[in-house]
Amino acid sequence: MVKLSLKLIFLVFVIVTLTGCWDTKDIDHRLLPVAMGISKEGEEYQVILQVPEPVGGQMKNRIIKESGQTITKTIDTLSGNMESQIDLLHVKVILIDKQLAKEGVKDVISGFMRSRDVSSNALVTICDEDIEKFFNTVSNDLDVNAINLFEFFEKNAGWTPQIALTRVWQVYRSVHSYTHDVAVPIVVSGGSTNIRHMGSAVMKNGKMVETITPDETLLINAFKEESAQGRVEVSDHASVLIISNKTNSKSNFIDDEPSLENVINLKVVLLETKSDHTIELIKEELSTILQERFDGMFTKLQESEADILGLGQHFRNKIPRRELKDWRSKYYQELKMHLSVEIDIQNTGFLKSNSSDQSAN
Amino acid sequence: MNKNLQVILMYFITHVGLIFFMYPTDIIESASRTHWVPIFIGMVFHLVFIWIYMKGLSYFPGKNIIDIYMEKGKGLSLIFLIPIIGYFFLANITTVRAYSEIINIVFLSETPLWATMIPFLFIATYIAAKGINVIFHTAFIVACVFLPLFLFIFILSFQNVDWRYFFPLFDIDYSFISNRSYYKSFFSFAGVFLFLGFIQPYHTYDRKKVFLSAILLLPFFLFSVYVPILTFGQATSATFQFPFVTALDSVYISWLVFDRITMFFLISLLIFIMIFLSLLLWMVCSILVHFVPIVKHSYVLYFLSILIFIICVMLPDWKVVENLFWWNTYFRFYVILVIPFSVLIFGVRSKRKVR
Numbered sequence: 001m002v003k004l005s006l007k008l009i010f011l012v013f014v015i016v017t018l019t020g021c022w023d024t025k026d027i028d029h030r031l032l033p034v035a036m037g038i039s040k041e042g043e044e045y046q047v048i049l050q051v052p053e054p055v056g057g058q059m060k061n062r063i064i065k066e067s068g069q070t071i072t073k074t075i076d077t078l079s080g081n082m083e084s085q086i087d088l089l090h091v092k093v094i095l096i097d098k099q100l101a102k103e104g105v106k107d108v109i110s111g112f113m114r115s116r117d118v119s120s121n122a123l124v125t126i127c128d129e130d131i132e133k134f135f136n137t138v139s140n141d142l143d144v145n146a147i148n149l150f151e152f153f154e155k156n157a158g159w160t161p162q163i164a165l166t167r168v169w170q171v172y173r174s175v176h177s178y179t180h181d182v183a184v185p186i187v188v189s190g191g192s193t194n195i196r197h198m199g200s201a202v203m204k205n206g207k208m209v210e211t212i213t214p215d216e217t218l219l220i221n222a223f224k225e226e227s228a229q230g231r232v233e234v235s236d237h238a239s240v241l242i243i244s245n246k247t248n249s250k251s252n253f254i255d256d257e258p259s260l261e262n263v264i265n266l267k268v269v270l271l272e273t274k275s276d277h278t279i280e281l282i283k284e285e286l287s288t289i290l291q292e293r294f295d296g297m298f299t300k301l302q303e304s305e306a307d308i309l310g311l312g313q314h315f316r317n318k319i320p321r322r323e324l325k326d327w328r329s330k331y332y333q334e335l336k337m338h339l340s341v342e343i344d345i346q347n348t349g350f351l352k353s354n355s356s357d358q359s360a361n
Numbered sequence: 362m363n364k365n366l367q368v369i370l371m372y373f374i375t376h377v378g379l380i381f382f383m384y385p386t387d388i389i390e391s392a393s394r395t396h397w398v399p400i401f402i403g404m405v406f407h408l409v410f411i412w413i414y415m416k417g418l419s420y421f422p423g424k425n426i427i428d429i430y431m432e433k434g435k436g437l438s439l440i441f442l443i444p445i446i447g448y449f450f451l452a453n454i455t456t457v458r459a460y461s462e463i464i465n466i467v468f469l470s471e472t473p474l475w476a477t478m479i480p481f482l483f484i485a486t487y488i489a490a491k492g493i494n495v496i497f498h499t500a501f502i503v504a505c506v507f508l509p510l511f512l513f514i515f516i517l518s519f520q521n522v523d524w525r526y527f528f529p530l531f532d533i534d535y536s537f538i539s540n541r542s543y544y545k546s547f548f549s550f551a552g553v554f555l556f557l558g559f560i561q562p563y564h565t566y567d568r569k570k571v572f573l574s575a576i577l578l579l580p581f582f583l584f585s586v587y588v589p590i591l592t593f594g595q596a597t598s599a600t601f602q603f604p605f606v607t608a609l610d611s612v613y614i615s616w617l618v619f620d621r622i623t624m625f626f627l628i629s630l631l632i633f634i635m636i637f638l639s640l641l642l643w644m645v646c647s648i649l650v651h652f653v654p655i656v657k658h659s660y661v662l663y664f665l666s667i668l669i670f671i672i673c674v675m676l677p678d679w680k681v682v683e684n685l686f687w688w689n690t691y692f693r694f695y696v697i698l699v700i701p702f703s704v705l706i707f708g709v710r711s712k713r714k715v716r
Binding site: 014 | 483484523597607615
């Protein structure tokens with residue numbers, strides 16, 4: 001009998017401890033922001049949070065802000081001033097002020113990686129205007145759908161291959177890695193669509209050093225084999241939709257001179273043509289345009305010493321690790337890059353198109 | 362009675378539980394490139410000593426390691442077994458403390474340490490008190506439930522890998538030989554294997570199959586280190602406390618029900634560790650009971666786990682835990698080198714005598 005009651009006591013004890021509930025807060029006492037904006041004024045960080053709140057059966061966005069020496073302290077002050085605790089577990093998008101991005105986000109990103117409060121999968125974005133203004137415009141106009149900012153970047157929602165997708169851990173990697181940098185999308189508010197995508201910022205070691213246009217970002221995505229569903233205009237003759245893409249690279253390293261041969265294979269579908277041009281012409285023009293665009297962008301990237309394509313990766317087995325450290329400053333500058341774009345037009349839709357032998361008839 | 366599958370599963374899951382936290386950290390700390398070299402060397406070492414150990418044990422069918430040493434006299438057995446007790450005891454303390462620290466770092470950041478240690482130790486003690494058969498049965502059930510989940514998440518962890526980080530392949534870095542961390546990493550190799558010598562009268566096993574399951578562990582050893590390196594690169598991985606866990610955190614799959622798969626991964630590993638703990642406790646107790654046969658097995662066990670709990674609570678910080686871990690390395694190498702060889706030597710000798 002004693003044994004049984006002892007067992008029961010133990011059982012209750014285990015049930016209590018095993019739940020792992022310690023200082024639990026109910027979900028209705030937590031605020032779960034989906035977007036977070038960070039800017040820096042002097043030495044102080046300013047943090048703005050967009051919190052979806054149910055008001056009368058509808059979701060409304062609430063914007064709260066605070067400033068402080070560190071981000072965690074700021075969040076803490078916010079929590080202290082509110083009826084609920086702020087939980088960053090569900091932050092999906094982090095907006096960083098352009099000025100702060102130029103100064104460097106190393107500390108901010110390291111803080112996220114260390115504390116694990118913010119998921120390392122959260123997207124990093126740069127905001128090219130006053131962050132408060134951005135949040136106000138975006139949430140005022142679209143108060144029905146609270147997570148619009150997040151959906152803007154979601155692959156199965158608003159994302160297009162013109163937008164670079166960069167997550168917290170990738171930025172962190174770029175801070176420490178010898179051969180890998182990242183492109184971060186830049187957004188502003190305004191226009192009839194509320195959010196306007198301005199291209200991408202090139203981040204080197206956690207600092208913004210250069211900007212590239214949306215079209216150039218598409219090429220970067222094409223290089224990383226992520227450009228499917230991207231639409232490309234071919235001068236004024238046509239526009240095509242990219243169905244699939246594949247990149248082949250061959251690296252060479254002769255006499256301290258790195259060189260890289262790249263072939264991007266794009267499978268496209270013809271969408272629009274403006275006048276009767278043959279398929280061959282469109283193909284040729286598309287390939288030339290993309291190559292020129294790529295060369296222009298690559299020169300810009302080389303000057304900024306930021307390796308957002310991760311080209312150094314191709315030379316890992318050719319350059320000793322000691323010297324790989326100097327990849328960006330030494331070898332990357334001298335890298336001879338040759339890119340050719342090969343286009344397959346998979347089909348031309350419901351309409352027939354002229355090909356050169358047809359037009360010969 | 363031949364209970365191959367249970368022994369193999371036990372061998373497998375306890376190792377898996379030990380691999381994914383400290384092992385990658387130690388290896389990444391000890392070498393700056395070509396990490397496969399230290400991993401392979403460790404693995405070869407592992408295979409050699411478990412083979413010697415099992416070969417030695419095979420000369421004594423139906424006897425466990427305590428009986429083997431007892432045959433040689435009480436004094437000799439004391440000399441051989443006391444370091445094992447020390448090793449198990451320290452291993453117990455470091456495991457309980459380190460893993461509850463991991464729980465705290467990764468998900469229960471506001472829970473005090475003692476609250477995570479109690480259920481951890483309590484369940485392990487409870488299983489151990491029920492005897493070796495229950496430990497094996499529990500291990501079997503746990504493996505059935507959690508191994509598939511573990512394997513699924515392990516495969517998912519490859520989502521962000523860039524295989525080019527594998528290079529350079531042959532620019533071999535030998536600095537790991539002089540590095541402390543490398544010797545600490547043997548924790549994952551040498552933590553478990555001794556149990557094969559303790560289970561003999563209750564469980565027998567096929568040597569070849571255990572050996573095969575040890576070989577099967579190779580990819581897990583290899584990729585526990587390489588998944589973070591292939592995802593982040595060496596320079597970045599070296600900044601992480603638990604590289605594999607961080608690499609797992611970067612996995613993003615929108616169709617998956619759970620947002621952070623890391624949690625599920627950790628929980629399955631922690632359950633494997635609980636089995637490991639109960640095995641450790643049971644082994645220490647069986648040695649102790651042999652020396653002091655008046656006391657009941659279960660009382661020794663309760664006393665021991667309370668003692669472990671008190672010591673664990675008293676350890677002030679992570680630095681001390683790491684120090685303990687390092688001290689245990691001496692015991693560990695004693696266990697790796699002396700025990701298998703001595704068993705083999707005794708075995709060969711006793712065979713000659715019979716002839």
